[in-house]
Amino acid sequence: NNTEELQTLVLTTLDRENVIADSKDLKTVNGEDLNQLALLGVLNSLKSKEMIDYSAINREFWSLSGEGEQVAEQGSHEARVYEAIPAGEEGIAMDEIKKILGKAANIGQGKAIKNGWIKNNGAKLVRTADSIVDQTKNDLLEIKKTTTHSNTKTLNDLKKRKLVEKQKVTTYKVSKGPQFALEIKKEATDITAEMLQSGEWKNASFKKYNFDAAGISPDGGHLHPLMKVRQEFREIFFEMGFEEMPTNCFAESSFWNFDALFQPQQHPARDAHDTFFLKDPANTDRFPRELMEKIKVTHENGGDTGSTGYNYVWKEEDAGKLLLRTHTTAVSSNMLYKLAEKTKKEGVFRPAKYFSIDRVFRNESVDATHLAEFHQIEGVICDKNLTLGDLIGFMDVFFKKMGMDKIRFKPTYNPYTEPSMEIFSYHTGLKKWVEIGNSGMFRPEMLLPLGLPPDVRVIAWGLGLERPTMIKYNISNIRDLLGHKVKIDMIKEYPVCRLDKKMGKELVGVSE
Ligand code: PHE
Numbered sequence: 001n002n003t004e005e006l007q008t009l010v011l012t013t014l015d016r017e018n019v020i021a022d023s024k025d026l027k028t029v030n031g032e033d034l035n036q037l038a039l040l041g042v043l044n045s046l047k048s049k050e051m052i053d054y055s056a057i058n059r060e061f062w063s064l065s066g067e068g069e070q071v072a073e074q075g076s077h078e079a080r081v082y083e084a085i086p087a088g089e090e091g092i093a094m095d096e097i098k099k100i101l102g103k104a105a106n107i108g109q110g111k112a113i114k115n116g117w118i119k120n121n122g123a124k125l126v127r128t129a130d131s132i133v134d135q136t137k138n139d140l141l142e143i144k145k146t147t148t149h150s151n152t153k154t155l156n157d158l159k160k161r162k163l164v165e166k167q168k169v170t171t172y173k174v175s176k177g178p179q180f181a182l183e184i185k186k187e188a189t190d191i192t193a194e195m196l197q198s199g200e201w202k203n204a205s206f207k208k209y210n211f212d213a214a215g216i217s218p219d220g221g222h223l224h225p226l227m228k229v230r231q232e233f234r235e236i237f238f239e240m241g242f243e244e245m246p247t248n249c250f251a252e253s254s255f256w257n258f259d260a261l262f263q264p265q266q267h268p269a270r271d272a273h274d275t276f277f278l279k280d281p282a283n284t285d286r287f288p289r290e291l292m293e294k295i296k297v298t299h300e301n302g303g304d305t306g307s308t309g310y311n312y313v314w315k316e317e318d319a320g321k322l323l324l325r326t327h328t329t330a331v332s333s334n335m336l337y338k339l340a341e342k343t344k345k346e347g348v349f350r351p352a353k354y355f356s357i358d359r360v361f362r363n364e365s366v367d368a369t370h371l372a373e374f375h376q377i378e379g380v381i382c383d384k385n386l387t388l389g390d391l392i393g394f395m396d397v398f399f400k401k402m403g404m405d406k407i408r409f410k411p412t413y414n415p416y417t418e419p420s421m422e423i424f425s426y427h428t429g430l431k432k433w434v435e436i437g438n439s440g441m442f443r444p445e446m447l448l449p450l451g452l453p454p455d456v457r458v459i460a461w462g463l464g465l466e467r468p469t470m471i472k473y474n475i476s477n478i479r480d481l482l483g484h485k486v487k488i489d490m491i492k493e494y495p496v497c498r499l500d501k502k503m504g505k506e507l508v509g510v511s512e
Contacts, residue, residue, distance in 0.1 A: 002038060003038070003041070003042060005028070005029070006034070006038060006039055006042040007042050007045075007046065007184065009026060009028070009034075010026075010039075010042060010043070010046065010052065010174060011046075011051070011180075011181075011182050012182065013026065014052065014174065014175070014176050014180065015182055018175075018176065019173070019174065019175045019176075020172070020173065020174040020175075021173060022057055022171050022172075022173060023036065023039055023171045023172040023173075023174060024036075024057075024059075024169075024171040026039075036169065036170060036171055036172070039172065040170075040172070043172060043174065046177075046184075047177065048208060048210075049177075049179055049184070049185075049187065049205075050177045050178050050179040051176075051177050051179045051180050051181060051184070052174055052175065052176060052177045052180065053174070053175050053176075053177045054172045054173060054174045054175070055172065055173050056170050056171075056172055056173075057170065057171045057172060057173055058168065058169075058170050059168070059169050059170070059171065060166060060167065060168055060169075061147035061148060061166075061167050061169065062143050062147055062148050062149065062155060062164050062165065062166055062167070063143075063144075063147065063164065063165055063167055064140055064143065064144055064163065064164055064165075065162055065163055065164060065165055067162060067163055068140055068143075068158070068162075068163035068164050069144075071136060071137060071140055071163060072137060072140040072141050072144055075134050075137050076108070076111070076134050076136040076137055077101070077104040077105075077107045077108030077111065078107075078108045078109075078111035078112040078115060078117065078134075078136075079108075079112075079132060079134035079136075079137065080101055080104060080108055081097060081101065081104075081105060081108035081109050081111075081112045081118065081125075082108075082112050082117045082118055082127065082129075082132055084096075084097045084100055084101060084105075085097070085118055085125050085126060085127050086127075087127055087130075088126075088127075089126060090124070090126070091121060091124035091125050091126035091127075092124055092125055093123065093124050093125075094109065094120075094124075094125060097109070097125065109125065115132070116128060116129060117129045117132050136158075136163070139154050139158060140158070140163060140164070143155075143158070143164055179205070185205050187205050187206060187207040188204045188205070188206050188207065189206070189207045191206075217492075222491050222492045223491075224491050225469055225472075225473050225475075225481065225491070225494045225497070226375060226465060226466070226469050226481065226482065228494070228496055228497040229465060229468060229469040229472060229497045230357045230375070230465060231497070232497050232498065233357055233377055233402075233465070234355075234357060236398070236401050236402065237355040237379070239401070240353070240397075240398070240401075241353055242353040242354060242355040242379065243352070243353060243354055243355070244354075244355060244356060245328070245331050245332065245335050245354045245355065245356040245378075245380075246331070247328055247331050247356040247357075247358035247359075248358075250324055250325060250359060250361070251278060251322055251323070251324060251325075252322070252323060252324070252325040252330045252331075253284050253286070253287055253319065253320060253321070253322060253323075254270065254318060254319050254320070254321040254322075254323055255287045255292070255295075255319040255320065256287065256330045256331075256333050256334050257323060257325050257326060257327070257329075257330040258270055258319075259295050259299070259314075259318075259319045260291075260295060260330075260333040260334070260337070260446065260449075260450070261329060261330075261333050261415060261416035261446055262298065262299070262415055262416050262443055262445040262446045263415040263416060264299060264310045264312065264415065265299070265312070265314060265315060265318045265319075266312065267415060269326065270318075272363070273363060274326070274362060274363050274364075275323050275324075275326050275361075275362070275363055276323060276324040276361050276362075276363050276372075277321055277322065277323050278321075278322040278323060278324070281322060282321065282322055283317070283320040283321060283322060284320055284322055285316075285320055287319070288337070291337060291449065291450070291451075292316065292319065294449035295314075295319075295449050296314040296316075297309075298445050298448075298449050299312070299314040300312065300313065300314050302445070303448075303449065304448065305444050305445050305448045305449070306444070307444070307445050309445070324360075324361035324373075325360055325361065326360055326361065326362055327360050327376060327378075327462060328356045328358055328360060328376045328378040328462065329378065329416070329460070329462065331356055331378075332354065332356075332378060332380045332460060333446070333450070335352075335354050335380070336380070336382065336442075336447070336450050336452065336458065337450045337451070339352055339382060339452070340450045340451035340452045341451065343451075343452070343453065344451060349384070349452075349453050349456060351381075351382060351383035351384070352380075352381075352382045352383075353379075353380070353381050353382070354378075354379070354380040354382075355377070355378060355379045355380070356376075356377075356378050357375060357376070357377045357378070357465060358375060358376065359373055359374070359375055359376075360373065360374060360375070360376045361373045362374075366479070366483075368476070368477045368478060368479070369478055370478065371466075371478050371479070371482055371483060373482070374464055374465070374466050374482070375464065375465035375466060376462050376463070376464060376465070377437075377462065377463045377464070377465055378460070378461070378462045379398070379460060379461050379462075380458060380459075380460045381394065381458065381459050381460070382452070382456060382457075382458045383456070383457065384453070384455050384456055384457070385455055385457060386441070386457035386458070386459055387457070388419055388441060390459060391421070391439060391440075391441060391459040391461075392409060392421075394459065395407060395409075395423060395439065395461065399423075399425065399436075402468075404425040404426075404436070406425060406426035407423060407424070407425055408423075408424040408425075408426075408433060409421040409422065409423060409424070409439075410422045410424060412438065412440075414438065414440055416440075416442055416443055416446050417439070417440025417441055417442055417443060417460070418440065418441065418443050419440060419441060420438070420439070420440035421438075421439050421440060422435055422437070422438055422439075423435070423436050423437040423438065423439055423461065423463070424436065436463055436467075437461055437462060437463030437464075438461065438462050438463075439459070439460065439461030439462070440459075440460065440461075441457060441458065441459050441460075442457075442458040442459075442460060466478060466481060466482065469481065469497075472497055473494055473497075
């Protein structure tokens with residue numbers, strides 16, 4: 001075994017000579033040079049047991065290239081051209097030299113002329129020097145012998161001519177350590193009951209802890225990428241003083257999901273084609289009666305809101321239909337009602353900022369970018385005298401925190417907001433404006449029945465969590481991120497998420 005041989009070699013040499021001045025002089029039993037890298041492994045292992053200590057010796061040396069070897073043996077091209085020319089006046093034609101020297105003839109001719117060794121008399125090459133010294137060959141022979149040269153310029157010139165190469169080697173100076181011994185003691189990794197009983201632990205030597213060792217990655221408890229990105233968004237909201245809404249109940253009544261939001265009962269979104277209705281139980285009547293009456297009249301004729309309403313007969317049974325919430329705005333309406341109740345009870349209105357990031361469900365056909373369920377990020381700000389300017393200004397700040405600094409708005413329609421604005425962000429990668437969310441100011445037809453003071457305004461917005469996550473983790477098919485086809489290994493392997501300003505540039509979320 002090579003490692004054992006190396007260990008024995010190091011230990012016996014140290015035992016005999018006390019120190020190994022340079023491991024380059026160590027030889028194997030067969031008299032061969034050591035593999036210094038294998039030696040390093042052995043040295044590290046002995047050092048960890050404090051049996052030895054070592055330091056590195058870094059050395060540069062020069063060696064001949066293949067062509068350099070050839071020149072050292074046969075002479076430089078210029079010298080060979082000189083040798084090929086007979087002494088005296090008659091000279092020799094270049095073609096003849098080429099026959100002997102091949103390609104080397106051309107290079108050699110130029111250099112030999114430059115050196116003043118030969119000249120071209122028009123028809124032939126003739127010698128102009130009686131004798132020459134082939135310095136290049138001599139230099140190469142010196143380098144071959146000594147692995148260096150007294151003149152650095154020579155080394156660099158030869159290197160440029162690709163005749164020599166610079167090499168680096170590391171060898172080691174090795175000395176005895178405090179635990180030096182010829183035999184390697186087996187180190188214990190644990191104290192056992194037997195060792196304690198026998199007293200053996202007193203003399204045992206223990207393997208040191210390696211605090212630099214990379215840990216084994218844990219097998220359980222991995223967060224899904226969506227949850228990692230969610231946490232980052234959560235922190236942005238908390239940083240801005242928002243309170244998280246309870247969104248843990250996915251089943252909701254049509255009342256909170258639609259009616260409380262002034263969404264008429266014949267609105268196409270309330271169709272089974274778009275919404276998942278529950279079968280068992282299919283209905284609930286658990287919503288505040290008093291509020292229900294107000295909402296009913298507001299839908300029918302506007303009630304006290306100054307609106308004309310939708311002019312239809314509002315039915316309680318439609319409001320009672322249970323569904324999987326189609327948006328987290330169902331929770332916002334409920335929260336605003338609670339806020340209104342609290343305001344009434346306490347006699348003072350306190351501004352509120354709410355957010356949530358949770359699952360919503362829509363009856364959609366599934367493809368690479370759409371699922372029947374996704375996550376919505378929802379924000380709600382409730383204060384007196386808020387204006388559209390506040391909404392635009394706030395959106396600017398909010399999206400900047402997510403790294404999106406180019407934001408544009410486009411008017412749109414929601415039954416519960418007026419004005420309503422789609423939010424677009426400039427995607428530097430795609431070089432175009434992409435829709436990232438929807439927003440607006442809740443209508444008085446929604447807020448007044450809930451019981452909020454008339455001068456209270458609410459600005460709100462919603463965006464998707466999936467799109468930014470897909471961009472962040474480079475996932476192109478949403479089914480690889482969410483749903484039954486997701487690979488568990490993927491969840492284990494995805495790194496933590498940090499939304500910094502740099503990543504934010506490519507970060508886009510889309511609300512449907
Ligand atoms: N509920 C909207 C959607 O699902 C988002 C939204 C929230 C719009 C609040 C305006 C105000 O797209």
